[in-house]
Amino acid sequence: MKYLVLLIGDGEVKPWDQQTPEEQASAMELFGAFDAACAAREGVELLAGEALSGPGDATTLRTRGARLQLTDGPYAEVIEGMGGFYLVEAPDLDVLVELLGILPAYDMQVSPVVDVAS
Secondary structure, eight states, X not given: OEEEEEEEEOTTSOXXXXXXXXXXHHXXXXXXXXXXXXXXXXXXXXXXXXXXXXXXXXXXXXXXXXXXXXXXXXXXXXXXXXOEEEEEEOSOHHHHHHHHTTSOSOEEEEEEOOOTTO
16 A cells, blocks of 8 residues: 655654754754655655755646635644655555654654545
């Protein structure tokens, strides 16, 4: 099953721009360890993953009255700022949650991907 993992908040981690270079390097080591653990785990494939720019760079698109409207910034009622994402193929949610425990203590949202071809 494919899962979209959204890194949606700093959780117990200081915001990136408030971390020392040493803290940032330590976090990057955890991301590397997550990548390696996914690669080493049978049935798990890391399909995509990227860090995202800050919420001030986001654009929200809405369709109202058959017209597309663009607004600067994130859709605040849903999310303050997304830091990044992963698209992961994993046998089940339990395996994925175990692997996500390697990452920094961010707030995350995990959603199964719907296979529309089925």
